[in-house]
Amino acid sequence: MMILVGGEKGGSGKSCLAQNLAVYFARNKKAIVLMVDCDPQRTTSDWIQVRNTDPSLPSINCIQLYGKIRNDLLSLNQHYDYVIIDCGGQDNLALRASMSVADHVVIPLRPKRRDLKTVPHMEDMLSTCKMVNPKMLASFLIAQCPALPSQAKRIEEAKEVCRSYGINVLNAVTYNRNIYDDSEEQGSSVIELDPEGKAALEMIAIAEELMAMKPDDSHEFN
Ligand SMILES: Nc1ncnc2c1ncn2[C@@H]1O[C@H](COP(=O)(O)OP(=O)(O)O)[C@@H](O)[C@H]1O
Ligand SMILES: [Mg+2]
Numbered sequence: 001m002m003i004l005v006g007g008e009k010g011g012s013g014k015s016c017l018a019q020n021l022a023v024y025f026a027r028n029k030k031a032i033v034l035m036v037d038c039d040p041q042r043t044t045s046d047w048i049q050v051r052n053t054d055p056s057l058p059s060i061n062c063i064q065l066y067g068k069i070r071n072d073l074l075s076l077n078q079h080y081d082y083v084i085i086d087c088g089g090q091d092n093l094a095l096r097a098s099m100s101v102a103d104h105v106v107i108p109l110r111p112k113r114r115d116l117k118t119v120p121h122m123e124d125m126l127s128t129c130k131m132v133n134p135k136m137l138a139s140f141l142i143a144q145c146p147a148l149p150s151q152a153k154r155i156e157e158a159k160e161v162c163r164s165y166g167i168n169v170l171n172a173v174t175y176n177r178n179i180y181d182d183s184e185e186q187g188s189s190v191i192e193l194d195p196e197g198k199a200a201l202e203m204i205a206i207a208e209e210l211m212a213m214k215p216d217d218s219h220e221f222n
Contacts, residue, residue, distance in 0.1 A: 001077075001081065001082050001083070001103050001104075002073060002077050002082075002083045002085065002098075002101060002102045002103050002104075003021065003082065003083070003084050003085070003102060003103065003104045003105075003106065003210070004085045004087060004095075004098040004099060004102040004104065004105045004106070005017050005018040005021070005084065005085065005086055005087070005106050005107075005108070006085070006087045006088070006095050006098060006099070006105060006106075006107055007088070007089065007107040007108060007109065007118065007122065008088070008089030008095075008118045008121065008122065009089065009109065009110075009114065009115045009118050010088060010089070011110075012107075012108045012109055012110055012115055012143055012144075013108040013110075013143040013144055013174065013180075014086055014087070014088055014108055015039070015043040015044050015047070015086050016180050016184060017106065017108055017141070017143070017174075017203075017206070018035065018044060018084050018085070018086035019035070019044060019047055019086075019184065019189060020180075020189045020190055020191065020203045021084055021203070021206070021207055022035050022060050022082070022084045022189075023060070023188075023189035023191050023192060024189075024191055024203055024204065024207045025081065025082045025084075025207070026058055026060055027058060027191060027192070028191070028204070028207075029081075031081035031082050032080050032081045032082075033060050033061070033080060033081065033082045033083075033084060034060075034061045034062070034063070034076060034079075034080040034082070034083045034084070035048060035060060035061065035062040035063075035083075035084050035085075035086065036062070036063055036064075036065050036069075036073065036076070036083060036084070036085040036086065036087075036098075037062055037063070037064045037065075037086050038064070038065060038066060038069070038085060038086060038087035038088070038091045038094040038095070038098070039086060039087070039088050039090065039091070040066070040090060040091070041090075042064065043086070044062060044086045045062055045064055047184060047187055048060060048061075048062040048187070049187070050185075050186065050187030051187030051188065052187070053187070054186070054187055054188075057187060057188060057192065061080075063076075065094065066091055066093075066094055067091065067093045067094055067097075068093060068094075068097055069094050069097045069098065070097040070098075070100055070101055073085070073097070073098060073101050073102075074101055077101075085098045085102065095125070096125065096128075096129060099125065099126065099129035099133065099136065100129045100132050100133050101133060102133070102136055103135065103136065103137065104136070104137050104138075104139070104210050104213070105126065105136060105137070105138040105139070106138075106139050106140075106141055106170075106206075106210065107122055107138070107139070107140050107141065108140075108141045108142075108143040108174075109140055109141070109142060109143065109158065109162070110142075110143055110144045110145075110158075111142050111145055111146075111154045111155050111157070111158035115158075116158060116161045116162075119140070119161060119162055119165055119167075120165065122140075122167075123165040123166070123167055126138045126167065135215070137168070137210075137213050137215065138167055138168065139167070139168040139169065139170050139210070139213075140159075140162040140167055140168070140169045140170070141169075141170045141172070141173065141174070141206065142155055142158050142159055142162075142169065142170075142173045142174075143173065143174045144174060144175070144176045145173050145174065145175045145176060146175075146176060147175045147176060147177075155173060168213075170206060170209050170210075171205075171209060172202060172205035172206045172209050173202070174199070174202045174203075174206070175198070175199075175202065177190075177198065177199045179193060179194060179197060179199045180199060189203070190202075190203055191203055191204070
């Protein structure tokens with residue numbers, strides 16, 4: 001199973017989500033997981049490096065791949081239960097290559113205008129890649145949401161923008177919580193730092209929603 005956490009906007013939470021999903025599958029599902037880091041800034045590779053110095057944390061493999069990575073991904077996918085790709089906008093080729101083979105594409109967006117402005121271009125890229133990869137299930141995730149009840153409308157409006165482009169939006173969202181930043185620092189995940197905490201429940205909800213998706217739930221391309 002190949003899951004791409006992608007998108008063009010920096011800081012939306014791609015690396016954070018990719019890392020937490022990797023831990024979820026490795027820990028909660030006892031799966032063999034590989035992370036693929038396509039970001040030249042090596043956020044996920046650095047996180048793995050810190051993680052693998054702590055013997056109390058189950059180790060996760062990670063490799064860096066750039067550019068035309070389609071065939072590499074296909075062959076790696078045969079050796080792992082889950083391949084989780086962290087790919088930002090800097091490597092547009094890798095983003096397209098990953099979309100052309102991934103089972104799931106998740107694109108985190110903050111409920112902010114600058115993030116939402118990337119939706120039309122993402123939709124365009126997704127529809128092109130869906131032609132060669134019709135099984136792909138693509139979803140937006142509204143991430144780093146403000147917790148104040150008075151801001152709930154912003155979250156709904158962001159979901160509505162995504163839906164207006166015909167792309168699935170996950171019901172699950174993530175809220176702005178310091179534990180995401182704190183866990184990263186230690187090579188850990190929110191699931192490990194506070195397994196019963198709200199952030200851990202957010203990550204579990206996202207993973208479960210993805211795994212429950214049926215082909216029809218996804219994007220309806222015309
Ligand atoms: N739900 C969240 N709440 C609070 N901070 C978050 C959340 N998700 C991500 N972050 C923080 O936002 C910053 C950018 O996240 P990151 O995953 O590196 O973004 P990207 O990979 O999309 O550029 C990091 O410091 C990360 O800890
Ligand atoms: Mg990143």
